[in-house]
Amino acid sequence: MTARYLPQTLRGFQTERFKEGYSKFTRNPFSVIGLSLVLLVIFLAIFAPFVTPYPEHAGSYVNFKEINKPPSWKHLFGTDLVGRDVFSRVIFAYRYSLLLAITVLSLVVPPGVLLGLLAGYYHGTWIDYTIMRITDIFLAVPPLILALAVTSVLGPSMLNAMMAVCLMWWPWYVRLVYGLVSSLRNEYYVHATAVIGASNFHILWREILPNCVSSIFTKMSLDVGWVIMLAAALSFVGLGAQAPTPDLGTMISDGATFLPDLWWMSMFPSIGVLIIVLGFNLLGDGLRDLFALEEI
């Protein structure tokens, strides 16, 4: 029982921990690819007006001299039916997609986590049953179908579609956190905190929640991809973003009419969706391996 059991210095140890995590994460090339794709997309989205050759093409811009041009050095991804640069529009669409995913998740995660915490902590009581049965009801409806129903009633707009997606997404967080808390509440350290007289609030917030954070973040990074995919799907069928908003789904559906001749109009936005969704999924998988989580 001497000091040799201890790390040399704390700072040294934390750097070591970070290095260990870093090397564990980078051991899998796919995680690195995922992270790079995500960072690239975020960079492009933030600096869209500076990295795109024709920022004004993002909105309602018409140039009939340049319509239906195939990819060239002037227009990397070609131009669309009204002469707008597809490359510029894809980059601006990333902005839109990311904003959307962030909005949906920030609306969905807090209530989901809160309800999951309560249901898991009061496992086996009426609180648990009430929350989990309501959750089950919501889980029974497929998100895309509900989004279709909502938008066809309230009118097609991205806001309505995303409201429907939010409504359908929180139960997954409830289930995730519920499962975690149901087992964490029986940990000795939770009992130990209860014995010293900590409040239920303290136990939930300061002891249990910090142990769930890695799972929640991993699920969020996986969900970004899903939400973007869903939004693109809604726009593709015409119920999501409306013209002239640059949106990947809308662009794909506009170009799809002219396949295979004017292939660049739908092909490049599709690759755009692929890159962003793949990036977030690979990143999420990498995080899951890093935190050694199995339940997501």
Place this chain on the structure above:
Amino acid sequence: MGREVVLRIEDLHVVFNVLKAKLKVVDGVSLTAHSGERLGLVGESSCGKTTCGRCIVRLVQPTSGQILFASKRLGENIDVANPEGRKWYEAKREIQMIFQNPGASLNPVFTIGTQFMTALRYARPEAINDRGIRRRVVEALKEVQLPDPERILKSYPFQLSGGMNQRVSIAMALAVEPELLIADEPTTALDVTVQNQILELLYALVKRKRTSVLYITHNLGVIREIADTVYVMYAGTIVEHGNPREIFSNPLHPYTQGLMEAIPKLAAGGFSKGIPGSIPNYSEPPSGCRFHPRCSKQMQICVEERPSFVEVSEDHKVACFLL
């Protein structure tokens, strides 16, 4: 003993409802702890000792019975089994518990320092504004003979060895100066040499602070070292209690005898004798004496009636029909 009583458990029953079965895990346990007394609660695994301990800190709600705790803070007796909310909130700071698995009783995502401060904040709210709180934590860690407390405060539980974690737990439990400490197999997960160090440390600390201890273990050797009074438990009932020296030199209940014979002897060959059979099914416990199906000296009366305690001497009571 003319000393004041800190804890008195009377006829404690705990019934767990599991699916349709009713598990009578604790069945009429009574025990008394005096101020500064070290009680040992011993028995084989799953005989209800931990459940007893957990009832005292209200991690388990007893089905019936009384747990009277003499609170110094309130200056009165509290029935832990059915307390008035406010009073229990005050009194529970005087009862602390140390758990079996030293690593698991500390939260893995916080440093020792953070958790220590939290413990102090809850157990002794008056210490919040105390500028010396950090110094007190360091002193508490020094008391349990941890080297370089400053560094330990900044480390996470998984960076420390099991023995060190258990020392931290002991320091945390004792830093709030409890009247009663419940130690639930605190050394079971540690190896023998570390176990001995921890025991000596715990013994010295509680003796100095005059803390009453309820030490729950299945290790008779540990009981002999640490306890003033031993309660032998079998399947939710106390079968024999009294002075450990007397009980270990002259065990009268067949279960205690069996337990002592079950200890592996270093000098002998082969396996030790042990007790045939296993702990009964708690949903349908045996009638009469709960030990009778495994008892070598079983009689007809053991099946029909429950034995009551026979006083062998002032410090030795046995619940068996043989006497």
